[in-house]
Amino acid sequence: MRVVALGCDKSGYPALLRWGEEGSLPFDEVKIFSLPCLGLVTEEVIFRILENSDALLLAGCPLDSCHNQKGSQGVYLKVKRVNSLLQEADIPKKVAIAFVTSGKVGEIEKVSEELLGREK
Amino acid sequence: MNKLLWLENEAFSFPDFWIEEMERDNGWKIEVKNWGNKPDNFTEYDRIFILGDSFSFTQEKISSLSEEWEVNPLKVRVFPAEEVKIIFPKSFLSILEKFIIQSLSQPLFPVEARRVVPENRVLVLPQLSPALEQTLKKRGIDTIVPPSSFSLQREGINFRLYPSGDNVGAIIISPLEEKKFPISFSSSVQDTRKLVDIEFMEKEIEKRDFRKETIGFIIPKKGVTEKEWRKAFHLSQTLVERDKAEVFILVEEVLVAGENLEKEYRKARSSGVIFEKVDFSKLGTRPTLDMRGIEVEFATERDKLKREVKVDWLVLLPERNILPFKLAPFFCGDKIEGEILPLENPNVLPFFSGIEGIFLCPSEKEDELSLVIKKYLTEGVVREIGRGEVDEEKCVLCLTCLRTCPWEAIEIEGERKKARINGERCHLCGLCASFCPAHAIEIKGLSLENWVSAVSLGGKNESSSFRL
Amino acid sequence: MIIAERKPIKEILSFLGPGEKILVLGCGTCVTVCMSGGEKEARELSSLLRLKGWETKDLTVERQCEPEFNLRAREEIAKVDAIVSLACGVGVQALAECFPEKKIFPGLNTTFMGMPKEQGLWEERCWGCGNCIVHLFGYVCPVTRCAKSLLNGPCGGSKNGKCEVKPDRDCAWQLIYDRLKKENRLEVLYALQPPRDWSTSRYGGQRKMIREDVRL
C-alpha cells in the first residue's frame, strides 16, 4: 500500500518522522511531507495526491489546540467530506487524519491501522 | 551556476566527497557552514539549506531567520537531515539531491520577512480597572481611555480608533464575570443554613471551634482564583489541625499551578484533609432529618462507588464564568465580529481572544496579562509579506476568506471592493486558500501545483521526506 | 443570490458513459459564492472523476447564463464528449442553447434564492412571486418564509417561535410579530390582507420581462 503522509510542521510532521524512525512502517511505501499548517489542504489536493497513491495520512495539531486555531478543524471537515465522496463514488482509497502533539506517534499508528483495516 | 549555502549543526555534517560529487553532477556551488561560523552576508546565495531536525525549524522560525539574514524566506529550506539519515540511510543522497533540485525548481516570489511591531499603546474595554492600569503603567504601556463613542478598524497589525485616528497595538477586554455555583441546591437544603461561602468560614473560624465537626468544601474547576485555592487549603488545614475537624474537599480538579501552591496543597493533604475528585453532575445533596446538617452523595473518580457523607457545614466556592463580550458594536471592520470568549488553546498566546492583538483579562490576572502584552508590543512578530495573494480577476467577493480566516488577515478594499490579504496579520495557515470557492487565493511557495509535483516525485518503493 | 447544491456523486456518475471525455464546467457567479459550482468545486469534481477513470478537464466561466461567456469555452467543449455543468438550472439551459449538439448534464440541484447567514449556512429569503410586499410584514416575507404562505397571521402550529413543518426553522410570523412589536407598529397586522394576485408569480405561466426602452 502506497501512502502519502502530510504533517503540519508544528505537530504532525515531527510526529510522522518519529513514527518513521521507529521503523516498522506498516506500508510498502510512505512519502512524508511537511507544510506550515494542514489548513492549506484542499479536497482537490487530496484527490490529486490519491491519483498516485493508495491512501493519504494527515497529521496535525489536535482540534482544540491548532496553532492556527481553526486549521485542524478546517482540514478535518474536508477529510470527512472527501471520504464520503470517495465512498459514494466507491473508490477504494482513503484519507485519514491523526491529531497529534509533536513527537507522539500513538495516534498515527491507530490511524494507519484504520487505513489498512479499511484497505482490507 | 547555483550558489547554495548549507548550514550544518554539530549533530550532523556531510562527508566532503558527497558535496564534491553533488557539485560535479549538478553544477552547483555548495558552501558548507555551521551555526558557529555563519556567513555575514546571506543575500548572495540562491538557496539556503538548513540541515537539521526539521521540527525545530517551523515556518515561524524560518520567517524570523530570514528576517535576521535579510533574505527571501522562500530561499530558506530545511532538510531534516537527522530524520532522513535514520529513516532512509541508503537512499539518503538521492533524496537530498532530489530535495535540492525540487527546491531550485520552485519559482521564487518577491517575499519579504519583516518584523512588525505594534504601537506601544493599548485600548481597554469596556473600562480600565485600577489594577490593570497600574500594572500597565509599571510596564510602560500607554493606555487609551475609550471615548464615549468610537469605532475600530484593523490597520496592519494595529487597530485604528475613529474618530481620533490613533492607532493602538492591542486591545484588552476586561469582560464581565458571573459567579455561579457548580450545582444547584433544593430550598430544603438551603433551609439548613449550613450552606456557606468561604468568606463566612474565614470569619467563623476566628470566632469558634469546629471540634469534631465535619466540613465539606465544593470547589469547581472554572475561574477559581489562586487566592481562593490558597484560602481553601489553609482553612481546611487549620480546621483539621486546630479543631480536629473532619474535612473533605470535593473537586473536579485541583489547581496547583502557582507559586508554591502545590506545596500548600501537599501540606493540607498530609495534615489529613481529604481531597476527592468527583463528577459534579452526579453530586446530590439533601438535608439531614434533624435539619442540622447536609447529606452529600457523590461518586469518586477512583472507584465509581457511591458514597454518602453527613456534613455539618458545606463550603461552596463559586465558579467564575467570563461573559461573552460583543465587539460588533465597535468594529467597522469588514468582518462581523462575534462574541469574544477566552480560547483554551495552549498553542496561542495566553489570554488570546481569537483575534490577533485582542486579549482578554480575567480578574486577578492583570499582571500576567500585562507581561504577555508587553512582550507582544515590544518584540512584535515576524511576518512574510507577499506570501498570500488574491487573484482579483478570479475573486468573486463571496467573503469566504473573510469568514474563515482565523487571524483577521483578510480585508475587503478598493474602489471595486476586492479581498486582500493583510501580510502583517497572515500566519500562512492557508485556510482562506483552501476554502476559496473561486480558487482565487494562492499562498506563494505553497501552491497546489508544487504539492502534486512534489508528491509524484520519487519513484516506487523509495520514500522521500522533505519540506516543500 | 441563487443557491444550489451538488447532486449526489452516484447520480452524476450515472450520467456518464464509459471512456467519455468529460468537461466539468463551473460557473463563476452565484454558485461559486454558495460554494457549490465554482472553480474549486469544478476542479474537485474533475479530479474525482479522474480517480474514477474518466479523462476529464475542468473550466470555469464567469456566468453560464450568458451565451457570450459560454461561447468562450468553445474550443474546450469541442474536445469533449459530455459536459457536467456546475451551474444553476438557468446556466445548464443557456449552455445547452449554445451547444445544441452536446451532451450536457446538470451537476447541481438549484435549491432557492437566498443569502448566507454565516459560513456554511444559507437561507431562503425570496420566492420570486413578482409582487413584493415585505414592507407590510416587518421585512420578513411571509410568502417565502411561512410554510403555508399565510398573509393574515400565524397558523396554529407555531411553537416557541419555531415552525411546525420544519422545527429547526423560525416561524416567519413570530419574526414578523417581534419586528413590528419592536417598531411598535403592530396595528399594521390588524388589516385584513385580501387574497393575493398570484398571476405575477410563476403560476401565471413562464415569465418574461421586456423593456422596449432598452432594446436597440
Add this chain to the structure above:
Amino acid sequence: MSALEEILRRGEFVVTAEVGPPKGTNREVIEKKCTGLQGFVDAVNITDNQTAIVRLSSFASCLIAKDKGIEPVMQMVCRDRNRIALQSDFLGACAWGVENFLCLTGDHQSMGNHPQSKNVFDIDSIQLLQIFKNMRDEKVFQNGEPLKGEIKAFLGAGENPFADPLEFRVIRLAKKISAGAQFIQTQAVFDLEIFSRFMEEVRKMGLDKKAFILAGVIPVKSLSALNYMKNEVPGLVVPDYLVERMREAKDPKEEGVKICLETIEQLKKIEGVRGVHIMAISWESIVPDIVRGANLYPRSGRS
C-alpha cells in the same frame, strides 16, 4: 338559519362533535358514527382530510350525515383547493343544503401521508371566510362577478389560543370575526389558565358578543395519547399535572373522561364560552357518556 345557529342564538350551551371520515368508500362508517351521536350533539363537524391524510371527502360525508338527519358542519381547508375549487364546492354544498362551514387553513401536507404532494394555499382561512361572506351577503364571487341563487351559510373558523405568539392570538381571532366568522371553534383546551386569560382578552375586545365561541375538548384514552398531544402536536398545551394524573390513574380511560368532564365544567363557567366541541378522535363512541356526564343531555334541538 341553520339549526346550529338557531340553537346558539337561543343561548343554549351547544355541543358539537368531530367526525373523521374513513380512509375508504364505505359510508356505513359515517352513518354509524352519526347514529351513535344522534340526539347527543347539535351538529357533527366533518373533517377535511385532517392532518393531510387522504380520506373520504368532507363534502360527501356531510351529505351522508344529512341523510342520517344530523346537522353537519363542513370543514374546508385551503391546502388542497384554490379559490376556484373552494368557491365551487361551497356552491355545491349550499345547493345540497349544507348550512354550516368551518373555514380552516389546513395542516401542511408534510404532516400527512402524501408529503411529496404540492400544496395550494392560494388563500388562507381568513380570506376564505371573507370570500364566503361576500358570496352570501354581496352575492359576488371573489373576483367581483355576481352569482345567482340563495346562500344560507353559517360561517365558522378555528382558533388556537395556545400557539405562539400568544399575544397575537386574539388579534387573529378579531380578524377572523371581522372577515365573517360567526362561530369559533378553539383548539382543544387542557390548560384552563391560558384559556381563561385568552377569553379575558376576547371579552375586553367584545369579540364574545360578535361570535359564538365553542371550546374544543379532547377525551384522552391513555397516558401515551396525552403525551403524544403534549409533545408531538404543535400548538397544544398540556399541563404536567394532567400527565401526572394520567400516570397515577388505575383506569386511564375513566380518568381521561373525568378530566374531560372537569374541563367542560370549568368551561361552562367562563363567560363568553357558548358551547363545547368534542374531538373524540377515533373514540366517537365515548361522546354520549361525556354529554350525559356533563349534564348536557338531552339536547333540545331545533324548535
